[in-house]
Amino acid sequence: MLLNATVEGLPIYEKFGYKPIGAVRQHQAANAVPASAQLLEGASFKSMQETDLAAVIALDERAVGFRRAGLLRARKKIGRGLSGSRTGRSPHGPSSGASATAM
Structure with missing residues (x-):
């Protein structure tokens, strides 16, 4: 079983026998692209559909x-998302559209 705990919560879980095996870094941002943001060529953002x-x-x-x-469907029901795409290349080479979405 894997459990993600905050630094503050870790001592509680350690009392139940959980042991740290690594770290998770979480980054959160507003679902918007600032007007001043410079997008890479071929990149665009839209509200997730x-x-x-x-x-x-x-x-x-x-x-x-x-x-x-199941988790992602549930998150979509309670929040809004932002979808980004870029034509031309993906991390795996040429592509007609690499995309990423945040909810």
Whole structure:
């Protein structure tokens, strides 16, 4: 079993036998692109749509190594998302559109 705890919460979980094995860094931002932001060539952002969810689930699974479709669907119901894409290249070479989405 894996548990993510804050620094403040760690002593509580250690009392139950949990041991630290690494660190998680979480970054949060407003779902907006500042007007002053300079986007890379071919990049764009838009409000996330229901039609983006399947791609988000697939991208998330590749990133974390396991499927979190239920969690992502639940998050979509309670929040807004921002979808970004860039034509031309992806981390794996030429592409017609690499995308990333934050909820």
